[in-house]
Amino acid sequence: MLRIENLEKRYQTGDLALKSVNLEVPKGQVMALIGPSGAGKSTLIRCVNRLVEPTAGKVFLGDLELAHLGSSALRRARTRMGMIFQEYALVERLSVMENVLSGRLGYVGFWRSYLRKFPQSDIDEAFNLLQRVGLDHMADKRADELSGGQRQRVGICRALIQNPDLLLVDEPTASLDPKTSRQIMRLICELCEERQLAAIINIHDVLLAQMFTRRIVGLQLGAIVYDGPPDQLSPDVLTQIYGEEDWEATIEATKDLDEDEADVLAVAEKVIGRPGAPS
C-alpha cells in the first residue's frame, strides 16, 4: 500500500532528519515506529503526506508517486491518507460534528462546506463513526469542552471519515493517561483491522507498541535500525535505538503483560465499559 524509497529530508538549518529511508507497509498492516525524540519519526510521516517536503526520494501510495505531485493532485492524494495527531489537533472552536465532517473537505466544494451543507451520506457516516467511538451524544459540543481521550476519538473519526487507505498516526497517546492510552491504541488497531487499513503509528512508548502491533520499526538519527516483530526487541536492539539503559525491566513487563493482559483488560472493561461501546 505504502512504499518509501530512499526518502531523505534535510531541514533548512542543515540538519539531516531522514537518511535514505526505505520502508514498505502492505495493506492492512499496522506498524509501530519507535525511536527517541528527534529521531525523525514525525518528519517521516509528515513527508508521506507532504506536510513536510522531502528533499529526495520517492513515496508511493499504491501506484501513485506522492513526492512530486502538483498542488491539486496532492490535495486529492491527501484525502486518501488520514492523519491522527499528538495533541489531537481538533479545531477547538468548532463543534465535534464540524470537526468530524472537516475530514470530508477534500470531497466537497467550498460553498457546501462553507454553508455546512454536507451530503446526507457524509452526515450518516459521521454519526456512525461517532457512535462507534461512543461520542454520538456529543455531536454539538464544542471540541474544547471534551476530555483528552474524547478529543482523540474525535480525531480518529475525522481521519476515518476521509475513507483513507492509509493512516498516519503521530504519537496518539503522548498526552493521555495510561488507561486511556491503551483504549485509544486498541481502538485504532481495531478500526484498522475492520477496514483493512495500513497504518504507521509513531509512538515512544515501547510497551504499548509491543502490545498492539505485530511489526515494529526502530528509527535512530533518521535511519532505520530495526524492523521486525515485537518479541525480538532485545536489550541490545533497544540500546541501539535509544542508547545505553537497563532494558530488562521493560522486556520483563511486556512478557508479563502478554500473559496477564487478557485478565487485566477483562477486569478493566467490566469496570469502565468497553471503549468502543456507547456509554
Place this chain on the structure above:
Amino acid sequence: MNQPVASRTWKRPPFIQSALLRWGLWVCLAIYLALAIGSMEIDWGRVGEGATRSTRFIAAFFPPDFSSRWDSIYEGIMESLWMTITSTVVGIMLSIPVGLGAARNLSWRPVYLFCRGILAVSRTFPEIILAIFFVKLFGFGPFAGFLALSVGTIGFYGKLLAEDIEDMDPVQAEAIKSVGAGWLQWLNYAVQPQVMPRMIGLGIYRLDINFRESAVVGIVGGGGIGATLLTSFDRYEFDSAAAILLVIIGIVMVMEYSSGYIRRWVQ
C-alpha cells in the same frame, strides 16, 4: 551528622551587568531631570489669569442647552453615526484581504511585503491628517471623513488580523491541510474559528474609535458632529457645545458597555 553547610547568598542578577554603566545611567538621568526642571519657565501670573478665565469658561457650559440647536445636533450625530458604521464596515472588509496577505505564515513573500507596505502607510498618518488630505481631494462633507476613517480602519484592523493569524495554533491548521482541504476551505475551517472571537471584539472596538474620531475629522471639514461642535464654539454658544459633548459621552458609554457584553458573549 547534619553538618550545616555554609549558606550561600543569592541576589537577582542586575539587568545591566557593569556597575559603572548602571550607576552612570542613574546619574545622567538625575542631571537631565534637574536641567529640564530648571529650564522650564512658569509664569505664575498667567496661570492665575487663566484660572479665573477658565472658571468663567466652564460656567458658560452650564446649563447645557439641548433645545435651541437640537436640529443641527441631531443632524450632526446622525451624520457621525453614518460615517462610523459605513467606514467600519468598508474598512474591515477591505482589511481582510490585506490582513491575510500580511500574515507571514499564510502568504507568499512578495505579497506579504506589499500588504505590510499598505498597512505601514495607512498607519503612518493619523485620521486627522488623512481627513485634511481627503477634504482637499473631495471637498468638505462627510464623504471625506468616511474615507479617512476607512483608511484608518484598514491600517488598524489589517495589522491586528495579520498578527492574530500569525499567532494561531499551527497544528490545527496542519490538521485541516492534511485532510486535503482547499485553500478557502482551510481558511474557513482552520483559520477563521481561531481568529474570529478576537476579531469581533476588535471590530466593535474599532467602531468605538471611529465614532470618537468622527468628531475629530469634523473639525477639519470632514462632516459629522465635529463640524457642529466647532460651529457652536465659533459662535460662543458654549451651552450648546456642552450639550453636544454630553451626547458624545453618552454614545461612547453605550458603545463601551455593549462592546464588553458582546465580547464576553462571542468568546
